[in-house]
Amino acid sequence: MTRLMGLMLVLLMAVQSGPTAAHGGVSVEDDVCIMRIGPYRAHFTGYQPEYRATQEFCEDIPVVAKAIIVLDFIDNVLRGMSVEFNLLRDTDGLGAAARFDQLGSMQQIRERSLFNVPAATYPRGTITLEPTLDQSGWYIGVLSATDPETGGTLHSVFPFRVGVRSYWRYGVALLVILALSVLLYRVSGRKRAGGASTTAA
Structure with a gap:
């Protein structure tokens, strides 16, 4: 999860700081x-x-x-x-x-x-x-x-x-956030499911 958050931050910085x-x-x-x-x-x-x-x-x-x-x-x-x-x-x-x-x-x-x-x-x-x-x-x-x-x-x-105004940058940033949020949700969901299975066993 920490790695995913770090990746999200790096991508957002790249989108915002790159040349027009x-x-x-x-x-x-x-x-x-x-x-x-x-x-x-x-x-x-x-x-x-x-x-x-x-x-x-x-x-x-x-x-x-x-x-x-x-x-x-x-x-x-x-x-x-x-x-x-x-x-x-x-x-x-x-x-x-x-x-x-x-x-x-x-x-x-x-x-x-x-x-x-x-x-x-x-x-x-x-x-x-x-x-x-x-x-x-x-x-x-x-x-x-x-x-x-x-x-x-x-x-x-x-x-x-x-x-x-470079509004496209904000659109790209939003897409990056949405994509990584979905990925983060799925990864954390799998971890919760795995933990529940272990407890039940």
Whole structure:
């Protein structure tokens, strides 16, 4: 019984503390948010220090407020590339399926951008973004990395929602509780039945 209670606690903690769902160029791998820029990768970590200082998110942002997004390059080749970031409001209803070729030219993306970080190199491999997200709904982040030698540019597009309540987590937690409660009831019932049989004998 003690083991079952411990298992229940571990599962509930996992459901509540895991990163939120990801879309587009960002995915969850081994419980870590990874952004893909062509063949290259970067760690993606988001925070909302004013509201949930210790909770990380993987794209979808729970509260309409200022956010801090930190990108740490995994592949060192990105440190020598010129990296630009643009944040757009999804006015075309593209949602989670948004792609770069649906957003227009780079000039059009810059003109629509709510938050722009001009192209620069990051030899230390870390970019910190601090956009203020003042409306709920879908946004689209576009990270563009240009090779200074070839002039080729790679794009990572990651749509995300702001002002999202993760009610699915509570649903999963409830199902876990119900399933383990039934299992606990059956195990304890068998023990009682076994004890009664021994007494009768």
